[in-house]
Amino acid sequence: xxxxxxxxxxxxxxxxxxxxxxxxxxxxxxxxxxxxxxxxxxxxxxxxxxxxxxxxxxxxxxxxxxxxxxxxxxxxxxxxxxxxxxxxxxxxxxxxxxxxxxxxxxxxxxxxxxxxxxxxxxxxxxxxxxxxxxxxxxxxxxxxxxxxxxxxxxxxxxxxxxxxx
Numbered sequence: 001x002x003x004x005x006x007x008x009x010x011x012x013x014x015x016x017x018x019x020x021x022x023x024x025x026x027x028x029x030x031x032x033x034x035x036x037x038x039x040x041x042x043x044x045x046x047x048x049x050x051x052x053x054x055x056x057x058x059x060x061x062x063x064x065x066x067x068x069x070x071x072x073x074x075x076x077x078x079x080x081x082x083x084x085x086x087x088x089x090x091x092x093x094x095x096x097x098x099x100x101x102x103x104x105x106x107x108x109x110x111x112x113x114x115x116x117x118x119x120x121x122x123x124x125x126x127x128x129x130x131x132x133x134x135x136x137x138x139x140x141x142x143x144x145x146x147x148x149x150x151x152x153x154x155x156x157x158x159x160x161x162x163x164x165x
Contacts, residue, residue: 001028001149004064011062018051018063018107021152025065025109028149035131037124038145040070041077042110050107059105066106067154069142070114072098082114082123082138097155109151112141118157 001024002010010016026044033039047065056063073079073091080086094102101108113123118138125140127133128148135144139156146154 001025001152004152007152008062008064011064018056019048021063021065022047022051022107022109025151032128032148033150036126036128036144036148036150038067038112038141038148038150040080040082040111040113040141043077044109046076047107047109056105056107059103061101061105061107061153063105063107064153065109065151066101067110067112067142067145067151068098068101068108069118069139069155069157070111071118071138071157072111072155074098074108074111077108077111079111082116082118101155106153112139112145112154114138114141 007016007021011018022044051063068074070079071081073093073095075091075093078088079091080089113125115121115123115138122134123140125135125144127135128144134140142154142156145151
């Protein structure tokens with residue numbers, strides 16, 4: 001996977017499209033997601049539709065694929081907070097961070113695994129560099145997905161130390 005900066009520059013110059021960036025992600029995900037387990041929800045078709053929407057040109061993220069830790073509300077995808085008590089919960093609106101990502105041209109491709117309410121018990125995600133290990137704490141799906149080349153940008157939080165691990 002190319003870096004976010006290289007993809008953004010390639011999109012800006014016209015040598016790459018946001019849809020091609022989504023396709024890069026889709027190929028990497030198809031190859032390794034079964035082993036890594038970074039996603040709770042994956043919406044590549046929704047991302048492809050968003051990637052061709054008018055108005056991305058000139059926005060800071062230029063249609064770059066972005067994955068969200070599953071603690072941020074999204075109106076168009078379930079938000080489960082890593083908890084079995086919120087199966088398929090559909091918030092009425094996006095969290096402020098999500099709205100800002102969309103406003104600056106980010107293309108949401110899915111929600112990543114988090115520990116329950118971003119606290120303690122590890123999720124199913126494996127470290128893509130060594131599948132026998134966990135990739136950290138509550139931001140494990142986001143961290144593992146970036147490391148595996150599933151997407152160039154993801155959200156994480158520093159709830160209990162996962163971002164620094």
